[in-house]
Amino acid sequence: MSEIEIKCVQCGTQTREASDITLITTVEGREIVITRLTGTRCPTCGEEYVDAVSCEKVEELIKKFRKPNVIFKRKITTSGGRRVIGIPEEIDRALGKKENADIWLEGNKIVTEVY
Numbered sequence: 001m002s003e004i005e006i007k008c009v010q011c012g013t014q015t016r017e018a019s020d021i022t023l024i025t026t027v028e029g030r031e032i033v034i035t036r037l038t039g040t041r042c043p044t045c046g047e048e049y050v051d052a053v054s055c056e057k058v059e060e061l062i063k064k065f066r067k068p069n070v071i072f073k074r075k076i077t078t079s080g081g082r083r084v085i086g087i088p089e090e091i092d093r094a095l096g097k098k099e100n101a102d103i104w105l106e107g108n109k110i111v112t113e114v115y
């Protein structure tokens with residue numbers, strides 16, 4: 001990193017190596033704060049430049065936040081003329097067998113909030 005000289009895009013000052021860059025980004029409505037990134041920082045205006053290694057780290061983290069930890073595959077069946085999706089037992093248990101649900105659409109996703 002120290003070999004590469006990066007001039008600040010904002011003010012033209014030579015930037016200095018930094019290993020304490022914090023990046024705040026929003027993934028699917030959740031704000032995530034990524035700390036201790038490496039790159040350079042402008043000593044004059046404070047503009048920060050994340051290096052390639054940290055860029056990859058950020059992308060990986062964002063991917064992790066996008067993907068649900070567990071995906072249950074279910075077939076949509078028909079029961080009494082209605083289309084039905086079974087709630088996976090693990091999810092039902094985790095939610096504490098609550099009885100009310102608000103359901104809405106987000107593109108192709110059926111989102112359910114139980115309470």
Ligand SMILES: [Zn+2]
Binds near residue numbers: 011013042043047
């Ligand atoms: Zn600057």
